[in-house]
Amino acid sequence: MSGIARRRFLIGSAALAGGATVVGCAAPERESQVQSFVLQPELSLPGQELWFATTCAHSACGNSVVVRTIDGRAKKVEGNPAFPVNQGKLNVRSQAGVQSLYHPDRLTVPKRRRGLRGANEFEDLEWPAGLDLLTEKMSEARSVVVITGPISGTRARIARDFATAFGGEHVVYETLESTVWRKTVQDGLGARRLPYLDIANAHSILSFGADFLSTWLSPTQYGVGYGEFRQGHGERGRLIQVEPRMSLTGANADSWVYVHPGQEGVLALSIAQVIAAEGLAPPDNWFNVVSEIGGLDALNAYAPDRVSERIGVPVERIQEIAREFAGHQPGFAIAGGPALASTNGLDNGLAAMLLNHMVGSLGQPGGLLPNPELRSTVTPPTEPTSFADLAGRGNTWLEGEPPDAAIVFEADPVYGMPEATRFADALGKIPFVVGIGTIMSETLGHADLVLPSTHPFEEWGDYVPDPAPRQHVVGLQQPVVTPSISGRSFGDILLTLWHDLRPNLAPPWDTMRDAVRASAADVFRGGDFQERWVELLKNGGGWNDAGAPEFRSSLNWHINLLAEPAFSDNGIEYPLHLIPFEGVALGAGDETANPWLQATPDPISTATWTTWVEMNPATAVALNVSRGDVVRIETAHGEFEAGVYISPAAAPGVLGVPIGQGHMFGGRWREDRGSNVLASLAPLTVAGAGGLAWAATRARVRPTGDYRQLPTIEVLPNARNDVEEVIVQVTNGNGDHHK
């Protein structure tokens, strides 16, 4: 009931009690669509709670959840205690699943574009009309590209095979892609699957920019291990975090070490040199590995006194890190975040991987452990298409060779690709673009036809976590509530089209449920499958132990390959380093429609709802700006505005800016809020891996003269000046007390 409607109801109740009763009992139309009071769902009794296990299949977190439902409505999401990835625990984003399910701005009906692409002018259609339009256009298409977010399991198989059947390809878009880490693992360990981080049993972790406690890969899984790492065994684990901008993981580190952007690999080699020179690890561990990639002479060129000034880390500090890391084994080194998002990111990652070979903890408890290969019947998690690959496709489309149609699902490249790539223009060259999703996004705003998809809690699916927890794991997704809109799942839409237009190439299943069930029957064989199927659904999936191939004992790399990082500018016109980062709640921007997540304070700044720039106090003084001042951040490829947050942890000359805001589409809590830092990035790539070098852009700052109070949870001594005026306004002048 809206605020106005509620007031009317109260007035009515005072004047005419009988009339008010009628109004009060009338269920809103939308309410009865959610779940009929007359026709209750199977098993449901009024007021009785039911719990269903399912999977957050649309996000890359890999968590399995149990959803509490009452009267056909989802009420609360908890971690699935049985599931080996998150072990009953949950992160912020998984908790917020019910809010995206019942989001008031959710897409409810198909929409057809009326105005220009991106102008947000659509007309509503009935589902049959929407499907007719889709079928008509797709029947004319000879090549179709399917663009999705990182999906896995049956959904990924259908997307891939559908694209092939329709003469196209499946492109996987991940905003801050894991491409470079995957390539690092392949070249550094010879592994095809991402390794398991045995955090719980580690005595030391050396992380080059990997924000594994916040957003990197599988943070809930890592969080569970971290608790044990700190207080779960006799020797308290030590965490060393090296990065140019303090992340949440950095804020929790025992030693946080600033390094100039792109110089993480040099620091890693310098640490390696200290380990070798001081004999901190047995030579048997490292002599052969080091010899194969250049030998001690090559390594000695990175002695601390030779590189200290270049990388911004004091000699003693480098030595301390080497002693602390090597002296507290088992442990491991990882790389992520800005370390891998420099133009030399792959080299930085491989230099970090060298440390794992040297300390000898690969494959040992407390180190990096190999994950089992997937069985042939399980579709592996689809690896993200690299930025270079996607940008290259965009150029091809711009040059006049676009596919005939594109289907976009849970991916927002128009938002995430730097404007310099002109990806929106490239998408505009495709004659027919279909967007499928739960809520509008920048990419769906450029579609010709938008189809509302069911929410993950309303549909069938399965999910293969990556990285896996050293087991074969398939998470199952089942509808926990009846869909509150007339949506269809992405998989069901593809299957319908497939059977209608390419029946001879279509798979044997008509629905996603059938497909998921068939896949589960294939993977979990033996006995009465119906019984097993029920058990699998009850547990949220299936998992079992399996052997894993050993890591390779050498690196596919050479020390001499380590290049200097390149930046978008020589540093004269744009003197500052721009380091974008994912927030623990908003991630890369796909969750910004959710008010719980918008209001979740960033752990470092405690800021909410906006875009800010973390700035060192000295940098702020030099620019003559202070907290709350609105500044324009300019790069050679764009500009945007942000409020200044002065952070004692920010390095001089480094600007930390959160990703996620600056949307034109996506409902009341997302639109016209903050700025999109990704749009202004230089389109530089990581050599050898093709990822976007999102930490390689330089910037300059210009004050705008405006001031906006930062919506932070922290209170500063002078904060009262900010709020006094608002306190006066609690009672406005219209007699409408407190709103």
Next chain:
Amino acid sequence: MSSSANEAAARASAVSEMGRTIPTDAEVPHSEGVRWGMVVDLDRCTGCQACVVACQAENNIALNEEQRVLERRAKTWIRIERYWEGEFPNAKARFIPVLCQHCGNAPCETVCPVWATYHNREGLNVQVYNRCIGTRFCANGCPYSVRYFNFWNPEWPEPMNNQLNPDVTVRTKGIIEKCTFCVQRINRAHVTAGTEGREIRPGEVQPACAQSCPTSALVFADLNNSESYPAQLAEAEADRSYTLLEHFGTDPGVIYLKKVDPHAEIHEDEHAHA
């Protein structure tokens, strides 16, 4: 405080002295029964905010829209406070989850003129919403700033209201709300245990925050049960344990274990030299 507010407080205090009908901490020594409490291990806590959103989802907490945050009227029954120590390159962030401490000697309880807030027999600092008349004396009296006043009626645009937890009252404008240790879960466990003719088992009740916490930094249990994990943890880690604002003598039911900093002495030395 203005003189009129002082008078009001004095009157309220007198009324509560004269008309007390509800068991209080003094009358029901929690040392003899269950005392629900929590141990917060700051060495495990990463400040990831999972507890914050879990609490909001469980307890029908109003949406904290931007304007509410700007006004400092955002409601977060549990919040992560972040403190800075030092400056770049030695800056350190410290995270502390702060929730109602469910004090044994709660300053909020003695000032409520209508007994909307009182101490129950299991050590909970309880807020009875339909008694509250919104004096906000309790919020003023709370040294932990964990009591939140409803300046507005909460709104959940349809169909977002479908997510509301039917076990938890939606609070209206004009009253105070706060962490209840998810009392609805405790009550449910009592009912279940009672039906089965047994006591509540250790670990059977978890508030939403502790349940979600990835690192198990928050652990909830009966602190008076010496066999409970939190009680044993607090004893085993006595050298790390403390309570917030201990000198106020509020006897909190939330025990903190301080973060271990292996480099603390080094940095203290550095500061000393500086």
